Amino acid sequence: MSDQRRKEVSQATWQVIIRDGLDRTSLRAIAQELGCTTGVVTHYFRNKEELILFALQQVTEELEQTMRQQATGKEGLEKIHGMLLAFLPLDDHRQNLVRVWVAFLGYAVGRDSLLAEHKHSAKRLHGIIKQELEELEAENMIKKNLDLESEVNSLLAFVNGMSLDCFIQANPLTPPLQEQYLNRYLKSIFLD
Template sequence: MSQEERRLEVSEAAWRVIVREGLDRTSMRAIAQEMGCTTGVVTHYFRNKHELILFALHQVTEKLQVFMEKGTQSVSGFERLVAMLSAFLPLDVERQDILRVWLAFLGYAVGRENLMTEHQHSAARLRALVVQELQQLQAAQLLRKDIDPTIEANALLAFVNGLSLDWLIQADCLTAEQQQWAIRQYVSDRLAKKPI
Protein backbone atom coordinates (compact mmCIF):
# COMPACT_ATOMS: atom_id res chain seq x y z
CA MET A 1 0.00 0.00 0.00
CA SER A 2 1.41 3.40 -0.99
CA GLN A 3 1.90 6.26 1.45
CA GLU A 4 -0.97 8.20 -0.16
CA GLU A 5 -3.32 5.19 0.10
CA ARG A 6 -2.37 4.80 3.75
CA ARG A 7 -3.01 8.52 4.38
CA LEU A 8 -6.46 8.10 2.82
CA GLU A 9 -7.11 5.09 5.04
CA VAL A 10 -6.20 7.14 8.13
CA SER A 11 -8.36 10.02 6.87
CA GLU A 12 -11.34 7.69 6.35
CA ALA A 13 -10.96 6.42 9.91
CA ALA A 14 -10.86 10.05 11.08
CA TRP A 15 -14.08 10.73 9.14
CA ARG A 16 -15.83 7.86 10.90
CA VAL A 17 -14.74 9.15 14.31
CA ILE A 18 -15.71 12.75 13.46
CA VAL A 19 -19.15 11.69 12.18
CA ARG A 20 -19.76 9.51 15.23
CA GLU A 21 -18.23 11.62 18.02
CA GLY A 22 -17.57 15.15 16.69
CA LEU A 23 -14.28 16.93 16.18
CA ASP A 24 -13.70 17.87 19.81
CA ARG A 25 -13.58 14.22 20.82
CA THR A 26 -11.59 13.15 17.76
CA SER A 27 -8.03 12.45 18.83
CA MET A 28 -5.08 10.65 17.30
CA ARG A 29 -5.66 7.90 19.86
CA ALA A 30 -9.36 7.56 18.90
CA ILE A 31 -8.41 7.33 15.23
CA ALA A 32 -5.78 4.69 15.99
CA GLN A 33 -8.39 2.70 17.94
CA GLU A 34 -10.77 3.01 14.96
CA MET A 35 -8.07 1.55 12.72
CA GLY A 36 -7.00 -1.11 15.21
CA CYS A 37 -3.41 0.17 15.28
CA THR A 38 -1.09 2.20 17.49
CA THR A 39 -1.05 5.99 17.69
CA GLY A 40 2.46 5.81 16.21
CA VAL A 41 1.02 4.48 12.95
CA VAL A 42 -1.34 7.47 12.72
CA THR A 43 1.36 10.02 13.59
CA HIS A 44 3.63 8.48 10.94
CA TYR A 45 1.24 9.84 8.29
CA PHE A 46 -0.07 12.93 10.12
CA ARG A 47 2.10 14.73 12.66
CA ASN A 48 -0.85 16.01 14.68
CA LYS A 49 -4.61 16.46 14.80
CA HIS A 50 -4.38 19.85 13.07
CA GLU A 51 -2.66 18.34 10.02
CA LEU A 52 -5.15 15.47 9.89
CA ILE A 53 -8.14 17.82 10.14
CA LEU A 54 -6.82 19.91 7.24
CA PHE A 55 -6.43 16.77 5.15
CA ALA A 56 -10.00 15.75 6.02
CA LEU A 57 -11.24 19.19 4.90
CA HIS A 58 -9.44 18.81 1.59
CA GLN A 59 -11.12 15.43 1.20
CA VAL A 60 -14.52 17.14 1.68
CA THR A 61 -13.68 19.52 -1.15
CA GLU A 62 -12.45 16.70 -3.41
CA LYS A 63 -15.51 14.56 -2.77
CA LEU A 64 -17.91 17.45 -3.42
CA GLN A 65 -16.12 18.27 -6.66
CA VAL A 66 -16.44 14.64 -7.77
CA PHE A 67 -20.19 14.74 -7.02
CA MET A 68 -20.48 17.98 -8.99
CA GLU A 69 -18.66 16.48 -11.99
CA LYS A 70 -20.61 13.21 -11.93
CA GLY A 71 -23.93 15.01 -11.67
CA THR A 72 -23.28 17.17 -14.73
CA GLN A 73 -22.00 14.51 -17.13
CA SER A 74 -25.23 13.79 -18.97
CA VAL A 75 -27.22 17.02 -18.58
CA SER A 76 -27.07 20.49 -20.08
CA GLY A 77 -28.40 24.00 -19.52
CA PHE A 78 -29.98 24.75 -16.18
CA GLU A 79 -30.17 21.03 -15.35
CA ARG A 80 -26.36 21.12 -15.10
CA LEU A 81 -26.59 23.93 -12.55
CA VAL A 82 -29.25 22.07 -10.55
CA ALA A 83 -27.08 18.93 -10.62
CA MET A 84 -24.04 20.88 -9.44
CA LEU A 85 -25.93 22.41 -6.54
CA SER A 86 -27.49 19.05 -5.65
CA ALA A 87 -23.97 17.75 -5.00
CA PHE A 88 -24.02 19.79 -1.76
CA LEU A 89 -27.30 18.32 -0.50
CA PRO A 90 -27.39 15.38 1.96
CA LEU A 91 -29.16 13.13 -0.56
CA ASP A 92 -27.37 9.91 0.43
CA VAL A 93 -25.27 8.53 3.28
CA GLU A 94 -21.95 9.64 1.78
CA ARG A 95 -23.09 13.24 1.32
CA GLN A 96 -24.65 13.20 4.79
CA ASP A 97 -21.23 12.27 6.19
CA ILE A 98 -19.59 14.99 4.07
CA LEU A 99 -22.02 17.51 5.56
CA ARG A 100 -21.28 16.36 9.12
CA VAL A 101 -17.51 16.54 8.62
CA TRP A 102 -17.77 19.95 6.90
CA LEU A 103 -19.93 21.32 9.71
CA ALA A 104 -17.67 19.85 12.41
CA PHE A 105 -14.68 21.45 10.75
CA LEU A 106 -16.45 24.81 10.47
CA GLY A 107 -17.32 24.79 14.17
CA TYR A 108 -13.77 23.80 15.10
CA ALA A 109 -12.28 26.50 12.82
CA VAL A 110 -14.12 29.35 14.55
CA GLY A 111 -11.50 31.29 16.49
CA ARG A 112 -8.64 29.49 14.71
CA GLU A 113 -7.66 31.91 11.96
CA ASN A 114 -5.46 29.55 9.94
CA LEU A 115 -8.15 26.84 9.86
CA MET A 116 -10.83 29.37 8.89
CA THR A 117 -8.58 30.60 6.07
CA GLU A 118 -8.28 27.03 4.79
CA HIS A 119 -12.03 26.63 5.02
CA GLN A 120 -12.51 29.82 2.99
CA HIS A 121 -10.03 28.62 0.34
CA SER A 122 -11.89 25.32 -0.02
CA ALA A 123 -15.24 27.11 -0.29
CA ALA A 124 -13.82 29.53 -2.86
CA ARG A 125 -12.62 26.64 -5.01
CA LEU A 126 -16.11 25.15 -5.17
CA ARG A 127 -17.78 28.54 -5.60
CA ALA A 128 -15.55 29.22 -8.63
CA LEU A 129 -17.08 26.18 -10.37
CA VAL A 130 -20.58 27.55 -9.79
CA VAL A 131 -19.54 31.02 -11.02
CA GLN A 132 -18.09 29.43 -14.17
CA GLU A 133 -21.31 27.51 -14.79
CA LEU A 134 -23.40 30.68 -14.42
CA GLN A 135 -21.09 32.53 -16.81
CA GLN A 136 -21.53 29.76 -19.38
CA LEU A 137 -25.32 29.93 -19.01
CA GLN A 138 -25.14 33.68 -19.50
CA ALA A 139 -22.93 33.31 -22.59
CA ALA A 140 -25.51 30.86 -23.99
CA GLN A 141 -28.18 33.52 -23.33
CA LEU A 142 -30.08 31.25 -20.95
CA LEU A 143 -29.35 33.26 -17.81
CA ARG A 144 -30.92 36.67 -17.32
CA LYS A 145 -28.54 39.48 -18.34
CA ASP A 146 -28.99 41.41 -15.09
CA ILE A 147 -27.63 38.53 -12.99
CA ASP A 148 -24.10 38.93 -11.62
CA PRO A 149 -22.63 35.38 -11.66
CA THR A 150 -20.36 35.98 -8.65
CA ILE A 151 -23.09 37.41 -6.44
CA GLU A 152 -25.55 34.76 -7.59
CA ALA A 153 -23.10 31.91 -6.92
CA ASN A 154 -22.80 33.13 -3.32
CA ALA A 155 -26.59 33.33 -2.99
CA LEU A 156 -27.09 29.87 -4.49
CA LEU A 157 -24.52 28.27 -2.19
CA ALA A 158 -26.04 30.02 0.83
CA PHE A 159 -29.43 28.64 -0.20
CA VAL A 160 -28.07 25.11 -0.64
CA ASN A 161 -26.14 25.29 2.64
CA GLY A 162 -29.36 26.37 4.35
CA LEU A 163 -31.24 23.38 2.94
CA SER A 164 -28.45 21.07 4.11
CA LEU A 165 -28.35 22.52 7.62
CA ASP A 166 -32.14 22.31 7.82
CA TRP A 167 -31.88 18.58 7.07
CA LEU A 168 -29.33 18.20 9.87
CA ILE A 169 -31.13 20.14 12.61
CA GLN A 170 -34.86 19.86 11.90
CA ALA A 171 -36.88 16.87 13.03
CA ASP A 172 -39.32 17.40 10.14
CA CYS A 173 -36.95 18.37 7.34
CA LEU A 174 -37.42 18.42 3.58
CA THR A 175 -37.03 15.10 1.82
CA ALA A 176 -34.33 14.62 -0.82
CA GLU A 177 -36.95 15.17 -3.54
CA GLN A 178 -38.23 18.33 -1.86
CA GLN A 179 -34.70 19.71 -1.52
CA GLN A 180 -34.05 19.22 -5.23
CA TRP A 181 -37.47 20.67 -6.08
CA ALA A 182 -36.62 23.79 -4.04
CA ILE A 183 -33.37 24.29 -5.94
CA ARG A 184 -35.07 23.77 -9.30
CA GLN A 185 -37.80 26.27 -8.40
CA TYR A 186 -35.29 28.86 -7.24
CA VAL A 187 -33.25 28.49 -10.42
CA SER A 188 -36.34 28.61 -12.62
CA ASP A 189 -37.97 31.59 -10.91
CA ARG A 190 -34.89 33.69 -10.24
CA LEU A 191 -32.34 32.95 -12.96
CA ALA A 192 -33.91 31.60 -16.12
CA LYS A 193 -35.07 33.91 -18.90
CA LYS A 194 -38.08 31.60 -19.18
CA PRO A 195 -39.28 28.89 -16.74
CA ILE A 196 -37.49 25.57 -16.92
Protein backbone atom coordinates in the same frame (compact mmCIF):
# COMPACT_ATOMS: atom_id res chain seq x y z
CA MET B 1 1.03 4.03 -1.44
CA SER B 2 1.42 6.80 1.15
CA ASP B 3 -1.29 8.89 -0.59
CA GLN B 4 -3.66 5.93 -0.37
CA ARG B 5 -2.80 5.40 3.30
CA ARG B 6 -3.31 9.11 4.03
CA LYS B 7 -6.76 8.86 2.47
CA GLU B 8 -7.53 5.80 4.61
CA VAL B 9 -6.52 7.76 7.69
CA SER B 10 -8.73 10.62 6.50
CA GLN B 11 -11.69 8.26 6.04
CA ALA B 12 -11.14 6.90 9.54
CA THR B 13 -11.07 10.49 10.80
CA TRP B 14 -14.45 11.12 9.17
CA GLN B 15 -15.89 8.03 10.85
CA VAL B 16 -14.65 9.13 14.27
CA ILE B 17 -15.96 12.68 13.73
CA ILE B 18 -19.37 11.39 12.61
CA ARG B 19 -19.60 8.99 15.54
CA ASP B 20 -17.95 10.96 18.36
CA GLY B 21 -17.79 14.59 17.25
CA LEU B 22 -14.70 16.54 16.38
CA ASP B 23 -13.95 17.62 19.94
CA ARG B 24 -13.54 13.95 20.95
CA THR B 25 -11.59 13.05 17.84
CA SER B 26 -8.01 12.25 18.76
CA LEU B 27 -5.08 10.58 17.04
CA ARG B 28 -5.62 7.65 19.40
CA ALA B 29 -9.30 7.31 18.46
CA ILE B 30 -8.40 7.46 14.77
CA ALA B 31 -5.72 4.80 15.25
CA GLN B 32 -8.29 2.59 17.00
CA GLU B 33 -10.70 3.11 14.09
CA LEU B 34 -7.96 2.01 11.70
CA GLY B 35 -6.91 -0.91 13.93
CA CYS B 36 -3.34 0.35 14.18
CA THR B 37 -1.08 2.21 16.57
CA THR B 38 -0.96 5.96 17.04
CA GLY B 39 2.55 5.81 15.59
CA VAL B 40 1.12 4.73 12.23
CA VAL B 41 -1.16 7.79 12.20
CA THR B 42 1.64 10.17 13.23
CA HIS B 43 3.82 8.72 10.48
CA TYR B 44 1.47 10.42 7.99
CA PHE B 45 0.25 13.39 10.05
CA ARG B 46 2.29 15.27 12.66
CA ASN B 47 -0.69 16.33 14.75
CA LYS B 48 -4.47 16.53 14.92
CA GLU B 49 -4.67 19.90 13.17
CA GLU B 50 -2.66 18.68 10.18
CA LEU B 51 -4.91 15.62 9.95
CA ILE B 52 -8.05 17.74 10.20
CA LEU B 53 -6.82 20.05 7.44
CA PHE B 54 -6.21 17.06 5.19
CA ALA B 55 -9.63 15.58 6.00
CA LEU B 56 -11.29 18.92 5.18
CA GLN B 57 -9.47 18.98 1.84
CA GLN B 58 -10.85 15.50 1.21
CA VAL B 59 -14.40 16.77 1.86
CA THR B 60 -13.85 19.51 -0.73
CA GLU B 61 -12.45 17.00 -3.24
CA GLU B 62 -15.43 14.69 -2.64
CA LEU B 63 -17.81 17.59 -3.29
CA GLU B 64 -15.97 18.52 -6.48
CA GLN B 65 -15.98 14.92 -7.67
CA THR B 66 -19.70 14.59 -6.95
CA MET B 67 -20.35 17.87 -8.79
CA ARG B 68 -18.47 16.59 -11.84
CA GLN B 69 -20.32 13.27 -11.75
CA GLN B 70 -23.69 15.02 -11.45
CA ALA B 71 -22.80 17.31 -14.38
CA THR B 72 -21.63 14.59 -16.77
CA GLY B 73 -23.78 14.34 -19.87
CA LYS B 74 -26.05 17.20 -18.82
CA GLU B 75 -26.53 20.74 -20.08
CA GLY B 76 -28.12 23.97 -18.93
CA LEU B 77 -30.54 23.87 -16.02
CA GLU B 78 -30.15 20.12 -15.62
CA LYS B 79 -26.36 20.45 -15.34
CA ILE B 80 -26.25 23.24 -12.72
CA HIS B 81 -29.07 21.54 -10.82
CA GLY B 82 -27.06 18.32 -10.72
CA MET B 83 -23.92 20.14 -9.61
CA LEU B 84 -25.70 21.84 -6.72
CA LEU B 85 -27.28 18.55 -5.61
CA ALA B 86 -23.77 17.59 -4.47
CA PHE B 87 -24.22 19.96 -1.53
CA LEU B 88 -27.52 18.51 -0.35
CA PRO B 89 -27.71 15.59 2.11
CA LEU B 90 -29.85 13.44 -0.18
CA ASP B 91 -28.23 10.13 0.76
CA ASP B 92 -26.10 8.68 3.56
CA HIS B 93 -22.81 9.59 1.91
CA ARG B 94 -23.74 13.24 1.39
CA GLN B 95 -25.25 13.41 4.88
CA ASN B 96 -21.88 12.32 6.24
CA LEU B 97 -20.09 14.93 4.12
CA VAL B 98 -22.34 17.64 5.56
CA ARG B 99 -21.82 16.35 9.12
CA VAL B 100 -18.05 16.44 8.73
CA TRP B 101 -18.15 19.85 7.03
CA VAL B 102 -20.29 21.33 9.83
CA ALA B 103 -18.04 19.78 12.48
CA PHE B 104 -14.99 21.33 10.81
CA LEU B 105 -16.66 24.71 10.58
CA GLY B 106 -17.49 24.73 14.29
CA TYR B 107 -14.00 23.53 15.20
CA ALA B 108 -12.37 26.14 12.94
CA VAL B 109 -13.86 29.07 14.87
CA GLY B 110 -10.95 30.64 16.74
CA ARG B 111 -8.37 28.59 14.80
CA ASP B 112 -7.11 30.88 12.06
CA SER B 113 -5.35 28.23 9.94
CA LEU B 114 -8.43 25.99 9.90
CA LEU B 115 -10.76 28.90 9.17
CA ALA B 116 -8.47 30.00 6.34
CA GLU B 117 -8.64 26.47 4.87
CA HIS B 118 -12.42 26.51 5.17
CA LYS B 119 -12.51 29.78 3.26
CA HIS B 120 -10.10 28.42 0.65
CA SER B 121 -12.30 25.34 0.15
CA ALA B 122 -15.42 27.49 -0.12
CA LYS B 123 -13.66 29.70 -2.68
CA ARG B 124 -12.80 26.68 -4.84
CA LEU B 125 -16.42 25.51 -4.85
CA HIS B 126 -17.64 29.06 -5.45
CA GLY B 127 -15.35 29.27 -8.50
CA ILE B 128 -16.78 26.10 -10.02
CA ILE B 129 -20.35 27.35 -9.72
CA LYS B 130 -19.43 30.81 -11.00
CA GLN B 131 -17.70 29.33 -14.04
CA GLU B 132 -20.82 27.32 -14.81
CA LEU B 133 -23.05 30.40 -14.54
CA GLU B 134 -20.65 32.35 -16.78
CA GLU B 135 -20.93 29.60 -19.39
CA LEU B 136 -24.72 29.64 -19.12
CA GLU B 137 -24.70 33.41 -19.52
CA ALA B 138 -22.46 33.16 -22.61
CA GLU B 139 -24.92 30.62 -24.06
CA ASN B 140 -27.83 33.01 -23.37
CA MET B 141 -29.52 30.48 -21.12
CA ILE B 142 -29.90 32.64 -18.01
CA LYS B 143 -31.41 36.06 -17.53
CA LYS B 144 -29.39 39.06 -18.66
CA ASN B 145 -27.85 41.53 -16.24
CA LEU B 146 -27.61 39.11 -13.35
CA ASP B 147 -24.89 39.93 -10.84
CA LEU B 148 -23.19 36.54 -11.15
CA GLU B 149 -21.11 37.00 -8.01
CA SER B 150 -24.23 37.67 -5.95
CA GLU B 151 -26.08 34.85 -7.69
CA VAL B 152 -23.35 32.33 -6.84
CA ASN B 153 -23.34 33.51 -3.22
CA SER B 154 -27.13 33.20 -3.09
CA LEU B 155 -27.12 29.72 -4.62
CA LEU B 156 -24.48 28.46 -2.22
CA ALA B 157 -26.23 30.05 0.76
CA PHE B 158 -29.45 28.39 -0.40
CA VAL B 159 -28.02 24.87 -0.66
CA ASN B 160 -25.92 25.26 2.49
CA GLY B 161 -29.01 26.44 4.36
CA MET B 162 -31.07 23.48 3.17
CA SER B 163 -28.23 21.16 4.17
CA LEU B 164 -28.15 22.56 7.69
CA ASP B 165 -31.95 22.46 7.86
CA CYS B 166 -31.80 18.68 7.60
CA PHE B 167 -29.86 18.44 10.85
CA ILE B 168 -31.45 21.14 12.99
CA GLN B 169 -35.18 21.11 12.16
CA ALA B 170 -37.68 18.82 13.85
CA ASN B 171 -39.36 18.27 10.47
CA PRO B 172 -36.60 18.77 7.90
CA LEU B 173 -37.14 19.03 4.19
CA THR B 174 -37.30 15.65 2.53
CA PRO B 175 -34.85 14.90 -0.30
CA PRO B 176 -37.59 15.33 -2.96
CA LEU B 177 -38.52 18.72 -1.50
CA GLN B 178 -34.87 19.80 -1.38
CA GLU B 179 -34.56 18.96 -5.08
CA GLN B 180 -37.86 20.65 -5.88
CA TYR B 181 -36.93 23.89 -4.08
CA LEU B 182 -33.51 23.97 -5.71
CA ASN B 183 -35.08 23.47 -9.14
CA ARG B 184 -37.60 26.25 -8.46
CA TYR B 185 -34.80 28.63 -7.44
CA LEU B 186 -32.76 27.82 -10.55
CA LYS B 187 -35.75 28.27 -12.86
CA SER B 188 -36.06 31.84 -11.52
CA ILE B 189 -32.71 32.75 -13.12
CA PHE B 190 -33.11 30.81 -16.38
CA LEU B 191 -34.76 32.24 -19.46
CA ASP B 192 -38.10 30.68 -20.39
